[in-house]
Amino acid sequence: MDAYALQMKGIVKEFPGVRALDxxxxxxxxxxxxxxxxxxxxxxxxxxxxxxGVYPHGTYDGEIIINGQKVEFKNxxxxxxxGVGIIYQELALVEEMTVAENLFLGHELMRxxxxxxxxxxxxxxxxLKHIGLNIDPQTKVGDLTVGKQQLIEIAKALTKKTDILxxxxxxxxxxxxxxxxxxxxxxxxxxxxxTCIYISHKLGEVMALADSVTILRDGxxxxxxxxxxxxxxxxxxxxxxxxLTELFPYEPHQISSENIMEVRDYSVFDDKGKPLIKxxxxxxxxxxxxxxxxxxxxxxxxxxxxxxxxxxxxxxGTVLIDGKETRINxxxxxxxxxxxYVSEDRKRYGLVLGMDITKNTTLAALNKVMKLKxxxxxxxxxxxxxxxxxxxxxxxxxEAKVGQLSGGNQQKVVLSKWLMTNPKVLxxxxxxxxxxxxxxxxxxxxxxxxxxxxxxxxxxxSELPEVLGxxxxxxxxxxxxxxxxxxxxxxxxxxxxxxxxGGKKHG
Amino acid sequence: xxxxxxxxxxKTQGNRGLSFKFDLQAYxxxxxxxxxxxxxxVFTSGEFLSSRxxxxxxxxxxxxxxxxxxxxxxxxxxxxxxxxxxxxxxxGGIAAxxxxxxxxxxxxxxxxxxxxxxxxxxxxxxxxxYRAVPAFIVTLGGMLIFRGILIGLSKGQTxxxxxxxxxxxxxxxxxxxxGYILAVISIGLLVFWTLQNxxxxxxxxxxxxxxxxxxxxxxxxxxxxxxxxxxxxxxLGIPVPFLIVILFAAVFIFISNKTxxxxxxxxxxxxxxxxxxSGINIKRSTLWVFxxxxxxxxxxxxxxxxxxxxxxxxxxNMYELDAxxxxxxxxxxxxxxxxxxxxxxxxxxxxxxxxxxxSMMNIQAFWQYIVxxxxxxxxxxxxxxxxx
Numbered sequence: 001m002d003a004y005a006l007q008m009k010g011i012v013k014e015f016p017g018v019r020a021l022d023x024x025x026x027x028x029x030x031x032x033x034x035x036x037x038x039x040x041x042x043x044x045x046x047x048x049x050x051x052x053g054v055y056p057h058g059t060y061d062g063e064i065i066i067n068g069q070k071v072e073f074k075n076x077x078x079x080x081x082x083g084v085g086i087i088y089q090e091l092a093l094v095e096e097m098t099v100a101e102n103l104f105l106g107h108e109l110m111r112x113x114x115x116x117x118x119x120x121x122x123x124x125x126x127x128l129k130h131i132g133l134n135i136d137p138q139t140k141v142g143d144l145t146v147g148k149q150q151l152i153e154i155a156k157a158l159t160k161k162t163d164i165l166x167x168x169x170x171x172x173x174x175x176x177x178x179x180x181x182x183x184x185x186x187x188x189x190x191x192x193x194x195t196c197i198y199i200s201h202k203l204g205e206v207m208a209l210a211d212s213v214t215i216l217r218d219g220x221x222x223x224x225x226x227x228x229x230x231x232x233x234x235x236x237x238x239x240x241x242x243x244l245t246e247l248f249p250y251e252p253h254q255i256s257s258e259n260i261m262e263v264r265d266y267s268v269f270d271d272k273g274k275p276l277i278k279x280x281x282x283x284x285x286x287x288x289x290x291x292x293x294x295x296x297x298x299x300x301x302x303x304x305x306x307x308x309x310x311x312x313x314x315x316x317g318t319v320l321i322d323g324k325e326t327r328i329n330x331x332x333x334x335x336x337x338x339x340x341y342v343s344e345d346r347k348r349y350g351l352v353l354g355m356d357i358t359k360n361t362t363l364a365a366l367n368k369v370m371k372l373k374x375x376x377x378x379x380x381x382x383x384x385x386x387x388x389x390x391x392x393x394x395x396x397x398x399e400a401k402v403g404q405l406s407g408g409n410q411q412k413v414v415l416s417k418w419l420m421t422n423p424k425v426l427x428x429x430x431x432x433x434x435x436x437x438x439x440x441x442x443x444x445x446x447x448x449x450x451x452x453x454x455x456x457x458x459x460x461x462s463e464l465p466e467v468l469g470x471x472x473x474x475x476x477x478x479x480x481x482x483x484x485x486x487x488x489x490x491x492x493x494x495x496x497x498x499x500x501x502g503g504k505k506h507g
Numbered sequence: 508x509x510x511x512x513x514x515x516x517x518k519t520q521g522n523r524g525l526s527f528k529f530d531l532q533a534y535x536x537x538x539x540x541x542x543x544x545x546x547x548x549v550f551t552s553g554e555f556l557s558s559r560x561x562x563x564x565x566x567x568x569x570x571x572x573x574x575x576x577x578x579x580x581x582x583x584x585x586x587x588x589x590x591x592x593x594x595x596x597x598x599g600g601i602a603a604x605x606x607x608x609x610x611x612x613x614x615x616x617x618x619x620x621x622x623x624x625x626x627x628x629x630x631x632x633x634x635x636x637y638r639a640v641p642a643f644i645v646t647l648g649g650m651l652i653f654r655g656i657l658i659g660l661s662k663g664q665t666x667x668x669x670x671x672x673x674x675x676x677x678x679x680x681x682x683x684x685x686g687y688i689l690a691v692i693s694i695g696l697l698v699f700w701t702l703q704n705x706x707x708x709x710x711x712x713x714x715x716x717x718x719x720x721x722x723x724x725x726x727x728x729x730x731x732x733x734x735x736x737x738x739x740x741x742x743l744g745i746p747v748p749f750l751i752v753i754l755f756a757a758v759f760i761f762i763s764n765k766t767x768x769x770x771x772x773x774x775x776x777x778x779x780x781x782x783x784x785s786g787i788n789i790k791r792s793t794l795w796v797f798x799x800x801x802x803x804x805x806x807x808x809x810x811x812x813x814x815x816x817x818x819x820x821x822x823x824n825m826y827e828l829d830a831x832x833x834x835x836x837x838x839x840x841x842x843x844x845x846x847x848x849x850x851x852x853x854x855x856x857x858x859x860x861x862x863x864x865x866s867m868m869n870i871q872a873f874w875q876y877i878v879x880x881x882x883x884x885x886x887x888x889x890x891x892x893x894x895x
Contacts, residue, residue: 310784335786349784352777354844363774364785366767375765378707385713417785 003030004065005164005195006051011062013046013055020046021060022219028164033186033196035206038216039239039436044199047216048166052086053079066164085157086166089434091149093156095142100124102141103156127155131185147178154185158194165189166197169434171205175296175462183209201436203232215239240438248469249441251448255472256286259323260424260456261339266317268299268306273314277303278481280317284425284456289447291471292460294500299480300460301344304427308334308341321424335364338424342414342431344460346407350414353403357395358384360402360413365420387416392442408439415446426450427458432466444470464493476500535889536837536853543857547864555864558741565739566677566814568859569748570595570807570823574830575837575851576752576759577803582834583763584796585776585843586635586642590627590649591804591830595823597653598624598808603666603818606673613672621805627653628801629794636793650827658820667817676751677813680744689745690736694729701725748810752852755803760848772796777844832879833858836886857882 006028013021021043028034038044049055051064053073064071066082073079093102100120109119124137133151141149150170157165167186171179186196186209200206206213207227214224215238222238236247261284268277277299284290292300305311307319309328319326321337328334334341343349351360361384362369369380384398391412395405402413411431418426428447432440447470451457461467467474474491476484476499484499547555554560574591581588598620605611605619627649634645668674681689701721708715739745763769771792774782783789807826812818837854839846858879865875 308784330786330788331784332786332788341784343784348778349780352774352781352844354777355773359770359773363770363782363787366770370767373766375767375770376707377765378704378711378713381708382711382713 004028005030005067006197007065008047008051009063009065011047011050011060011064013043013050013060020219021050024062024216024219024221026214026221027224028195028197029212031190031193031195032211033190033198033209035198035200035210035213036216037200037203037206037213037235037239039438042216042239042436043219044216045168046219048086048168048197048199051079052076052084052166080160080162083161083163084166085160085162085164087150087153087157087168087170089169091146091153093141093149093152096140098138098140099128099135099144099152100137102152103127103137103159105156107160123159127159130158131155132181132188145175145178147174147181150174150178150182151185154182158189162194164195164197166199168199169201170198171200171202177295179205201434203235206235207232217241236437239436247441248466249444249448250470251452253287253448253452255288256454258286259283260286260321262320262323263307264318264320266303266307266319267315268302268311269314271313276313276480277306280477280482282475282482282485284458286456287451287454289451289457289459289470289472291467291474292458292477293462293464293467293474293496294477296462298477298500300477301429302480303477304341304429304458304460305343308339308427310334310341335421338422339427340364340418340421340423340425341427342411342418342429344430344433346410346414350417351402351410354401356399356401357388357393357405357413358398361387361416361420364417365422368420383420384416387419388412390419391416391446406436406439408435408442411435411439411443415443419450423455425456425458427460429460430462431459432461432463464496467491467496468493533838533850536850536857539886540853540857540860543860543864547860547867551864551867555867558738560863560867561738562680562742562746564859564863565749565752565856566746567863568855569677569746569752570811570814571826571829571833571858572752572852572855573755573803573807573810574826575833575855576755576848577800578827578830578834579837579839579846579848579851580759580763580772580796581642581800582831582839582841583776583843583846584772584793585779586793586796587831587841588631588642588646588649588797588800589827590631590646590653591800591807592823592826592828593650593653593657594624594627594801594804595808595811595826596818596821597627597657597660598805599812599822600657600661600666600808600818600820602673602809602812603669604660606669607666613670613676616673617676617809620809621802624805624808625798625802628797628799628804631801632794632797635797636790642797646827654820661818661820663820665817665819669813669816673813674816675747675813677748677810678816679747680739681747681750682744683740686736686740686745690732694725694732697725697728748814751806751810755806756848756852759799763848768792768795773844775843829855829858832883835883838890840890854886 004027008024008026011021011024011026012019024043024047026047036044036047050060053076056074057072066084071082073082094105097105103124104120108115109123110116111119121137128135128137131151131154133148133155135144135148141152144152154165170182174182183205186198189196198206198210210227212224212226213230213235215222215235217239264281266277266280267275269275280303294300302311306315307328309330319328326337328337328339347353352363358381362380366375369376369383381398388398393412393416394409402410405413431443435443447457447459459467459470468491471491472488474486474496475482476496478500484496486495544556574595578588578591601623602616602620606613606616611619631645631649634640635642705715705721736745763772771782771787774785774787775789775792779789808823811822815822833854834846834851835841835854836857837847837850837852839851861879861882862875865878
C-alpha cells in the first residue's frame, strides 16, 4: 500500500456560470509537506473548502479518500472529526479571549457539566510548549503579535487530533523572524508525522519547506512534482502557463534632479507622547522609485500614513512639496498637495467593498467628475472606464461590487482611484501583498509607466526582492528611525538586513 | 512582454455591458405590495383599492414617509436615530404652542419647527460625530430629552386648535386640472432626462441601453403616475401631504445620487476608514446627516400637528420604529452603506397598507402590531437569504 494521507479524485465544483474546479486530482502522502500553488482564482481555496466540509458532500462531484477510507463530509465538524484542520489566511481567533480559552473554544474540557478550567490551563500549557511558544495561557490573544497568533491557530488545530493540517497563506502577515519560527515548527510537525498542505504565494518558502508541489491553474491540476525537480522559475511558469523571464521588470529611466517632496527632521508621537518616528529626513525625486525597507513594526507605514495626514497625535518637522513648505493635517490636505497613499490593507483602508468599481474609482477625486457641484454619471463611468482599462482590470463590468473581485483586481481599483487624483507622489504600502504572480507583474509595469510620466513613487515593502528589484534608491528603517540609504547599484539583501536589524548607519 | 500578458488575459475588461440587472430586492418589494393590495381588496370587497381609501392611505403614510427619507440617510451612514418620534412630537408641539399660545403666523411657525428640528439634529450629530458617542445612545437620550421638553413646554396639555392655513398643510388637496398638469410635467421631465442621458453617453462613447428598455421604463413610470393621479382625482385630488413627500423624496434622491455629500454618506457607511483616507470629511458628513434628519423630523412634526389639528404630549410616539422598519423593509442594511430612499417609501407604504387594511377589516388593533412585527422579521430574512 502506498501511504497516501489524502486523495481527492476527479473533483468538479461549479458555481452559477463558472466551473471553479474541473476534474482536479490531488494526492498527498503521509507525513509530507505538500505545497499547493496557483494564481488567485486558480481554485486552491475552493478545493480546500471542499476538503474541510465548507462545501458539503453533494455540492461537488468526485471523491475524497482519507487514510484509505472514502469520506463524505456534510459540514466542518465532520471534517475536523476526521482529522482535517484548516488555518485560514484571516485568523479566526477571538481577540478578547485568552489563549487557553481560544485553544479549547468549542470543545472545552469538562468535569461533569462544568468547564474544568484547571485542566484547560494545564493542557494549554502543554500544547503551547509543543509548538515552542513560551507564553502564559491566560494572556489575551489580542495582546499578542500577529505572528504569535498564527502559531496559536496551529496549536488550536493540533488540540483537536489533526492528521492533515491545511495552512492557507500562513505567512502573508508575518515578519521574517516569525516566518522562521513557523517554518521551524512545520518541520518539527513533519518529523512527528503530521501531514501538511501548504498554500503560499511565497515561492521561496515553498522551495525551502515543501516535499512536493501541486500546481493548479484555471481549476485544473497542472502537475504534482517532488521538490527536487522544481525551481522557482519552473513553478511560476507552470502557474501562469508561460515563461516569465523576469520577476521584476525594472526599466532604467531618467530621474529628474527636481525634488517633489522633502521631509526634514520629521517626528511622530503617539497619544502617550511616545515617539513612533524619530527625526526622519529624506527626499523623493521626480520620476524616481524610492523603496522603503525594514522589519515589521519599524514604523514604515506609520511614517507615511502620518505624512498623508491619516494619523492623530503630535508631529514635528518640516514637509516641503515642490519646494514649498506645507502643513498636512488630514487626508484632504494631502490629496490637494498631490499625495496618494495606497494602503497595505486594501480591504480595510482602500476600498468600500459594497460599492461598485466606478464609485470606488472616483471616491478620492469626485470633483473631477462633477459639473456645478453635481455628479455627471456618464462622465464618471467614462473616466472610471478609461483608468481601469489602463490598469487592465478584469471584471464582468464596472457595476460589479469590488468585494467580488480578486485581490489583484481590487488592488488595481485602488490604484485607479489614486491615479484619478493625478498624484505627484504615489505611496504604495505593500502593493503586491496577497496578489498572484501575473497581477504582480502588471502592477510593476504600471509603476514603471507612472515613473516615466514623472510621478515620484514610494514603495514600502517587506519583501526584500521586491524592494531590490524595483527601487532606484532604498531607505531602511528600524525602530522609528531611518537607518540606511542605498542606491540601486549598492543595495544588497545583506546590507539592508544589517540596517533593518539596527546595524550601523550607511551613507 | 506586454503582448504575452495580453494573450493571457481571458476575460474582457472594463466597461462592457449595461445589462438589465435582475434586482431581486426591488421585485420582492413590489410583489409584496401587490400581494397585500390583492389580499385586502378581496377581504374588503374592493373597498381597499377605492379612490377614497387610496387617498387616505397615502395621506396616512406621509408622516412616516418623510421620516423614512431621513432615516435612510442615517442608516446608510451606519448610524441610527431613535429620537425622531420624540422630535416629531416636540417640533409639532412647539409649532402648536407658537401658533395657539403666541399667535405666530403659519409660515413662521413652519420655519421655526423645521429649524428647531435641524438644530436639535445638529446637537445630536455633534455628539455622534465629534464626541464619538454611539448614535444609538445619543438618540436614545434624545428620545427621552425631547419628550421631556415637550411635556414641560406644553405643561402636559393638548394644544389646539390650529389656524385654518396651518390645517390646510395636512388636510387639503391639489385639485383636478393642476393635478394632471403636474403629472404631465413630471412625465415630460422623465422623457427629457432620459433623452439627455442617452445623448451624453453617446457623446462620451459609452454603451447606451436599448431604446426599448429605456423608454419602456419611462412608459411604465408614466402609466403609474397617470394612474395614481386619475385615482386620486376621482376622490378629492392629490393630497398635499403626498406632494410634500414626493417633493422631499425627489430632492433627497437627487442629493444621495448626484452630490458628493450623498456619495460620502454611502462611502462612510460602507467603510469609514477607507472613506476617511480617500479625503472624505467623515465628521462633517455625519453631522449633516443628523441635521437633515432633524429638519425632516420638523417637517413631519408640522404635518402631524396639521393633520390632527392639535399637538398632544404623546404625538409621534414610536414613530422612530415605524420609520426604521420602513427603511429596513425597503432594503436598507443596518450595517450601513446600502439602501435606497425609494425602497424606504415603498416600505412605508407597505406598513401603512397593513394598518389601513386591517382597520378596514375591523381586525383588533393588537393584531396590527403582531403582523407588522412579523413582516419586519420576514423582510429582513428575505433580504439576507436572497444574498446567499
